[in-house]
Structures are given as C-alpha cells and as structure tokens.
Amino acid sequence: MSEGSRPVVFTVIACTFFVGFGGGVVFPILPNLEAVLGISPFLVGLILSANRFTRLFANAPSGALVDRIGTRTPFIAGLFVEGVATLGYNVAIASAAPAAWFLIARVAWGVGSALVFATAYTITADVSQAESRGTSMGLVRAGITFGFPAGLVLGGIVSDEYSIAAAFAIAAAVALVASVLAYFTVPETHVEENQAGVNPWNVDRSVPALTAGLVNFGLYFSYVGVLFATLVLFLDARSVSILGYSSQGTSGFLMGITVLAGSVFMLVGGKLSDVLGARVPILIAFLVTACGGFALLADAQSASTLTVACCLIGAGQGGVGGPLLALLADLTPPDRMGRATGTNNVLGDVGGGLGPMVSLPAVKAVGFAPVYAACAIIPAVAGLVLLVGVYSHTGSLNPQVKAESVDEVGGAD
Structure with missing residues (x-):
C-alpha cells in the first residue's frame, strides 16, 4: 500500500466498520418485533430479509453507477441512506403502521448497503497497488465483519439498559458520522468524467x-x-x-x-x-x-x-x-x-x-x-x-x- 493511498484505505475501513456496527446494533432487536409491537412472525421474517432481497436488485446497478460516475458520490450517498434508513426504525416504533415503516427502512438500508459495498471494494482496488491489494481488501472486508459483532453486543446492552429507540439512534448516528467522515476524506478514485455509455443494466459477465x-x-x-x-x-x-x-x-x-x-x-x-x-x-x-x-x-x-x-x-x-x-x-x-x-x-x-x-x-x-x-x-x-x-x-x-x-x-x- 503506497503512502498516498493509505489514508483513503483506512477511511474506507473505518466507514465499513461503522456500517457493520450499525447493522449489528439493530439485529438483536428486529427479531423480537412480534413481542414488542405485535408484528406477525411472517412480517418479521420479511423485514429481516428485505435488505438482502433489495440488494439482489440493487447490487448490479450500483456497480454500473460506480463505473459511470465514480466512487465518491455513491459511497457517501450509501452511508447517508443507511443512516436515514436506521432513523426510519424510530419512526416505525411510533407509527400506527410499524410493519410498513420497518419494511421501507429495510429496503432503503439494502439500497444504501449495495452502494457502500460496490464502492468500498472499488475504491480499495483503485488506490492499492497489486502487491498489497490482498492486504487492503482483507482489511476492508474485516472492517465490516468486526463491526457487526461489536454492534450486536452494544445493541443488546443499550436496548436492555435504556430503550430500543436509543439503540436505533446510536446505529443511525454511527452511519451518519461515517458519511460525514467520507465526505471530508475520500477523494474520487475511479473515473475522471461521466462515462455515459455505462448503463444500469450493464452487468459484468466476464x-x-x-x-x-x-x-x-x-x-x-x-x-x-x-x-x-x-x-x-x-x-x-x-x-x-x-x-x-x-x-x-x-x-x-x-x-x-x-x-x-x-x-x-x-x-x-x-x-x-x-x-x-x-x-x-x-x-x-x-x-x-x-x-x-x-x-x-x-x-x-x-x-x-x-x-x-x-x-x-x-x-x-x-x-x-x-x-x-x-x-x-x-x-x-x-x-x-x-x-x-x-x-x-x-x-x-x-x-x-x-x-x-x-x-x-x-x-x-x-x-x-x-x-x-x-x-x-x-x-x-x-x-x-x-x-x-x-x-x-x-x-x-x-x-x-x-x-x-x-x-x-x-x-x-
């Protein structure tokens, strides 16, 4: 990893850690929505899976978007969307239709995470040299993985000691802080100008x-x-x-x-x-x-x-x-x-x-x-x-x- 690329990679690692952390905070809570809000088990399962189902459709367009307009804007936008989506959980708690709001928030989280994953690995590939690329990719992936269990622990503790709303607020704050950090520290690494020929349905089948x-x-x-x-x-x-x-x-x-x-x-x-x-x-x-x-x-x-x-x-x-x-x-x-x-x-x-x-x-x-x-x-x-x-x-x-x-x-x- 070159001296110039190291700060960018470390910022991406920090942001992906925050994303994993935010996802971990909410995970001990969401499966218990039936007991807390009376949401049916089927809808709880759908809420839990909604972000992954969304990513099935959002991953490929996110990758194409990165090749079209670059990495910086989608990376920051993805982190911000995840923060706003997590705030949506608090809206759901106070809503008369909590299941609908949770579904909307999880779908939004899926879109945000598709943007973050597509850009994080692309940024790392762009700024790392071949002889250190494996280390850099491992660090970025480990950032997400280490963040998740840390969030699991904190989410369980905060929801027990304070409230579910407090745990959701922490998760949202972490994602929003990551978007601010990315805004001030992550440069454009991928394209110098808009590549208009890259369409959202242009999937890489190489x-x-x-x-x-x-x-x-x-x-x-x-x-x-x-x-x-x-x-x-x-x-x-x-x-x-x-x-x-x-x-x-x-x-x-x-x-x-x-x-x-x-x-x-x-x-x-x-x-x-x-x-x-x-x-x-x-x-x-x-x-x-x-x-x-x-x-x-x-x-x-x-x-x-x-x-x-x-x-x-x-x-x-x-x-x-x-x-x-x-x-x-x-x-x-x-x-x-x-x-x-x-x-x-x-x-x-x-x-x-x-x-x-x-x-x-x-x-x-x-x-x-x-x-x-x-x-x-x-x-x-x-x-x-x-x-x-x-x-x-x-x-x-x-x-x-x-x-x-x-x-x-x-x-x-």
Whole structure:
C-alpha cells in the first residue's frame, strides 16, 4: 500500500466498520418485533430479509453507477441512506403502521448497503497497488465483519439498559458520522468524467467476475445460508452445550467464534497472497480448510469438536475473502471494477438467501450429517470453478501478481 493511498484505505475501513456496527446494533432487536409491537412472525421474517432481497436488485446497478460516475458520490450517498434508513426504525416504533415503516427502512438500508459495498471494494482496488491489494481488501472486508459483532453486543446492552429507540439512534448516528467522515476524506478514485455509455443494466459477465461470484455464491450458501440457519437446531438435536448455555446461547457463542476466526483470517489470507505474489494457492488452501470444517461438523458429537469445526469453517471463508477480491481486481480492467464487484455481490447474496430455503427442509428430510457433508463438497467445487475460470482467462493455473508502480494505480498519488 503506497503512502498516498493509505489514508483513503483506512477511511474506507473505518466507514465499513461503522456500517457493520450499525447493522449489528439493530439485529438483536428486529427479531423480537412480534413481542414488542405485535408484528406477525411472517412480517418479521420479511423485514429481516428485505435488505438482502433489495440488494439482489440493487447490487448490479450500483456497480454500473460506480463505473459511470465514480466512487465518491455513491459511497457517501450509501452511508447517508443507511443512516436515514436506521432513523426510519424510530419512526416505525411510533407509527400506527410499524410493519410498513420497518419494511421501507429495510429496503432503503439494502439500497444504501449495495452502494457502500460496490464502492468500498472499488475504491480499495483503485488506490492499492497489486502487491498489497490482498492486504487492503482483507482489511476492508474485516472492517465490516468486526463491526457487526461489536454492534450486536452494544445493541443488546443499550436496548436492555435504556430503550430500543436509543439503540436505533446510536446505529443511525454511527452511519451518519461515517458519511460525514467520507465526505471530508475520500477523494474520487475511479473515473475522471461521466462515462455515459455505462448503463444500469450493464452487468459484468466476464470470466473473472463470474468466477469470483460463483466462489462467493458457494461460500455464502454454505456458511451464511446453511451453517447459521441450522446450527441452533443441530445443537438441540445433538444435546450439545457450552458452559451450560441453551442451544440458542451455545449457537451464539459458536457463531461468534466463526465470525472472529473469519475476521482474523481475512487479514491473514490477503497478506499471504501479497507475500507469495499469487492468489490462487492461498484461495485453494482456505477452501480446503472450509471443506475440513464442514466434514468435521457432520460427525461432531462434542462441544470441543464443534468448536474446532466452527473455527475451521470461519477461517476458511474468511481467508478466501481478501485474496478473492484482490484476484478479481487483478484480472479486471479498472473501468469495469464497479460492475465486476456488483456481479460478485449479487451471486453472494443469492447464495446467502438460497441457503436457508434449501438447508432447513433438507435437514428435516435427511438429517444434519448428509447436509453438512454436502457443504463440505461445496468449497471443493468452488475451488474447481476457480481453477477453470482462472486458467481459461489467463492460460495459467497460478498467475503471478504483477508489481505496479504508484503512477499506474488510479488515485494512488
């Protein structure tokens, strides 16, 4: 990372941490809306999922917008929209139609987060040099991941000690502060003038974008979509407990372990890919780690085995994050990086949304062990997709990272 780019990357990390933090603050509260406001379980589920469903439609246009007008305005706007959307939760609490207001706020949050994710990774790709890009991407992804559990803790404490409205206000303030920080510190990094030829429906279907997106799909499907959706049921069925907690408490503890391991290895994976000068070996190593975690989970009977399995799964999916985005940036022309990021985000959200729909009926039909064993195969298939995609695009199974001068990197000076 060059001296000139370091402040920009650190600002993006801080802003994405705030976004993750704001999302975490509200998450312990929203599932309890039935008890608090009398909203039906179906509507609560719809409210919880509304932001992800919105991103399915907003990710690609957000990426195209970045390639058309640049990164600065969409990044600031996305952070601001998330802050205003969170204030909408307080409007919902006082409204006669709280479910409608919560839905509107969650849809707005989805639009804002699509803009933030598309721009954060594109800014980082623009200002980082190839030989440090993995580290930079890992740091930005880890910023979001570290912020979420911190927000979970604070959201639970503030809502218990003070009020739900106070917790929502904190989340909104954090997002709005991030938008102000971005306004004063983040320069334009992507385009020098409006690229009118880039339309919102111009989705990147290049081999690198689809390859990275399909790997992302597999990881989100198995990690977010299967593990997080079924873990509490698995613990209850196996009668496994940690420190005497119920299945809910134990699942929260184990999810926290996976998130922490993922955050740490996001940094490790990105750094290793920079030091080695190649992304593919690191990606394969962490995909194999995820395979091992799910294979261990399929036959887990004790708390210690479950803990090790969750650590491996978290480390595997986290270690892939930084190098995968860095590889995407390595293989994508700078003027298409926004759209490539949008494609990657769309496929990840599809995987995360499809996972629970498949896994919950599947565990009821065939049991947990076959489902987790199948999840152990998914990272292996993702590794094969990665190798085929990289080879078809570059003619090499292990393309080396090419060093760049500072002058070659947009925005580095």
